[in-house]
Amino acid sequence: MSETSHDISTLNELIATTFDSIDGYTEAAKKSDNQRFVALFTARSTEREAVIRTLRAEVVRLGGKPEEDGTVLAGAHRMFINLKSVVTGRDDKAIIAEVEQGEDHIKAKFEDAIADGELSPQVMHTIRECFVSIKQGHDEMRDLKLSMT
Numbered sequence: 001m002s003e004t005s006h007d008i009s010t011l012n013e014l015i016a017t018t019f020d021s022i023d024g025y026t027e028a029a030k031k032s033d034n035q036r037f038v039a040l041f042t043a044r045s046t047e048r049e050a051v052i053r054t055l056r057a058e059v060v061r062l063g064g065k066p067e068e069d070g071t072v073l074a075g076a077h078r079m080f081i082n083l084k085s086v087v088t089g090r091d092d093k094a095i096i097a098e099v100e101q102g103e104d105h106i107k108a109k110f111e112d113a114i115a116d117g118e119l120s121p122q123v124m125h126t127i128r129e130c131f132v133s134i135k136q137g138h139d140e141m142r143d144l145k146l147s148m149t
Helices: 005-031 035-061 072-088 092-114 121-147
Strands: none
Touching: 005 035, 005 092, 005 121, 035 092, 035 121, 092 121
16 A cells, blocks of 8 residues: 555545535536525535645645546435425425535535544645635535524
């Protein structure tokens, strides 16, 4: 196992999770009839693309092959969301709740990586930089969900 394999593996897990987040925001934008939410979801998706570019650049710097897709688990989650949307319709409150649940997931993944004492300082710095955007997105969706209850 190479000296950078743990760093690369962790970064690729975060990349896959961030791809999942982009997919979630894209789906949420398609389901919402509220143009304010569509714009918000689209903006967050664009921000997550920037996170992926940063993480992928770090994988390449380490000599690895960056992840190119989301997780299998997220595919199953999207199918559940699609099934749920058939039942709930285009209810913005339900859509925001689903998005916020996804935000909890990605935030936890980044927090786990930040708590990983085996990552190199450079990789930890990159993850912490990306976490700023992740946390902002999480907090914004949390606050939006709370405002709708």
